[in-house]
Amino acid sequence: AKVRRYRWEVTYELQSPDCLEKLVIAINGRTPGPTIMAQQGDTVIVEVKNGLLTENTAIHWHGIRQIGTPWSDGTEGVTQCPILPGETFIYKFVVDRPGTYIYHAHYGMQRSAGLYGSIHVSLPDGISEPFAYDYDRNIVLNDWWHKTTHEQAAGLSSIPFVWVKEPQSLLINGRGWFNCSQAGTAVCNSTNPQCSPFVLTVVPGKTYRLRISSLASLSAFNFEIEGHNMTVVETDGHYVEPFVVKNLNIYSGETYSVLVVADQEPSRNYWAALNVVSRKPDTPPVSPSSTTTPTTPPPSPTAPPAGPLWNDTEYRLNQSLKIRARRGYVYPPPTTTDRVITLLNTQNRIDGHTRWALHHTFSQSAPPETYDRANYDIFKQAANPNATYSDAVYRLKFNSTVDIILQNANSMVPNNSETHPWHLHGHDFWVLGHGPGVFDPVNDPLRKYNLVDPIMKNTVAVHPYGWTAIRFVADNPGVWAFHCHIESHFFMGMGIVFEEGVERVGRLPAAIMGCGDSHHLRRH
Numbered sequence: 001a002k003v004r005r006y007r008w009e010v011t012y013e014l015q016s017p018d019c020l021e022k023l024v025i026a027i028n029g030r031t032p033g034p035t036i037m038a039q040q041g042d043t044v045i046v047e048v049k050n051g052l053l054t055e056n057t058a059i060h061w062h063g064i065r066q067i068g069t070p071w072s073d074g075t076e077g078v079t080q081c082p083i084l085p086g087e088t089f090i091y092k093f094v095v096d097r098p099g100t101y102i103y104h105a106h107y108g109m110q111r112s113a114g115l116y117g118s119i120h121v122s123l124p125d126g127i128s129e130p131f132a133y134d135y136d137r138n139i140v141l142n143d144w145w146h147k148t149t150h151e152q153a154a155g156l157s158s159i160p161f162v163w164v165k166e167p168q169s170l171l172i173n174g175r176g177w178f179n180c181s182q183a184g185t186a187v188c189n190s191t192n193p194q195c196s197p198f199v200l201t202v203v204p205g206k207t208y209r210l211r212i213s214s215l216a217s218l219s220a221f222n223f224e225i226e227g228h229n230m231t232v233v234e235t236d237g238h239y240v241e242p243f244v245v246k247n248l249n250i251y252s253g254e255t256y257s258v259l260v261v262a263d264q265e266p267s268r269n270y271w272a273a274l275n276v277v278s279r280k281p282d283t284p285p286v287s288p289s290s291t292t293t294p295t296t297p298p299p300s301p302t303a304p305p306a307g308p309l310w311n312d313t314e315y316r317l318n319q320s321l322k323i324r325a326r327r328g329y330v331y332p333p334p335t336t337t338d339r340v341i342t343l344l345n346t347q348n349r350i351d352g353h354t355r356w357a358l359h360h361t362f363s364q365s366a367p368p369e370t371y372d373r374a375n376y377d378i379f380k381q382a383a384n385p386n387a388t389y390s391d392a393v394y395r396l397k398f399n400s401t402v403d404i405i406l407q408n409a410n411s412m413v414p415n416n417s418e419t420h421p422w423h424l425h426g427h428d429f430w431v432l433g434h435g436p437g438v439f440d441p442v443n444d445p446l447r448k449y450n451l452v453d454p455i456m457k458n459t460v461a462v463h464p465y466g467w468t469a470i471r472f473v474a475d476n477p478g479v480w481a482f483h484c485h486i487e488s489h490f491f492m493g494m495g496i497v498f499e500e501g502v503e504r505v506g507r508l509p510a511a512i513m514g515c516g517d518s519h520h521l522r523r524h
């Protein structure tokens, strides 16, 4: 195993990802930042210098379990104190599984300002993937706003509440396209090479592995390459029993590898279309991207694919149900569980502030294990949306098996339930099941749980008015965030913290400390 060393400086820069100039957070001058390339078993060392001048920062390595290095998880306020302006923090961790992962800021809303990138972990020499391809390509999806993240954050925390609304652009590999005639007084230049469309040039007949990941702050995406099917083979670092899709639904925090064969008529271009689903789109749907042969034929003669209907929840649920572990790579889950925690996904009001909370109301000192199923109608707005705040931590017995039932519900808007992609730090979990409506604790586990070949993931969606059940083993000493990966939902409180086996965590590095009471990792 090798040591891979990176030296990064995080700075604000004026850039034009969608042709409109604004301040972005860049790593060594770029957003997305550099892709970390490593092999399974390698040690990655990233020296992060905070060059933001007036802001703290921290970087999370999303999908890396940090076994034995919980202080390198980068979750500001949970696993470390922030990196102060001018200071350098050294992250050091082992990448113990091959696959496609991401990294991003875990401080304020800095991820939305551009601080993100990819991590590719390949197999050790001599071992090959259970599928063949000729080329490996990276596709990072994101949504983009013209307001600063500071203005967005201030609006979300204000009374009255100011929502961020739909993004102005969608970005593929950091590039989008905004119509400059709508830019008002902003600097916007549609011929700026920075916003030239992302083009994937392909050789006819070859097979491409596209590593697709979503860092979206808000949007659920549907990705489609005109005229080409995609075979899904990997998600979140786990091999998927291959299945073919015309287009792929992908939620923030998820990664997928798909195989695409350049098997269509080579004399023309094809659209790569990114469409918003789950929320009513109010963003031009397509980054003007295309796949092309090396001879650059004329643009696609057809209209870009429109994707599925944005509100077709069943279509997205069906894709979720298709994802299973690949034969020969199945790690069966424990057949029973030690604890079931049901998290009701609700929107609430706390001291007049709009929040995404878990559970309707609670005031116990220990966080609740479930909600009042008999008296809560998930299909309606809560009669009383007022809730209280708790920073209590869920203490998990070391090595115990824990099930989480994510129960979706109506938001504070009539007839509205949103998609929430939930991400667990420090672990992969088994996705036991998804279903519509209210989770039935007796019948749904019996009839709908997959205990045979469930996929393991680190991020999974709960669909509107539905439920998702996951299982994991609390075997990684540390404190770990579990939260909705939508940046504004997390900012509005949609997350919890698990603590497990902290007595087994060794001596904590001094570099993570020094921020008073706001961190939870303790020395024992």
Ligand code: C2O
Pocket (backbone or CB within 6 Å): 060, 062, 075, 104, 106, 253, 423, 425, 481, 483, 485
């Ligand atoms: Cu990718 Cu805690 O998030």
Ligand code: CU
Pocket (backbone or CB within 6 Å): 356, 419, 420, 421, 484, 485, 486, 489, 490, 494
């Ligand atoms: Cu959410």
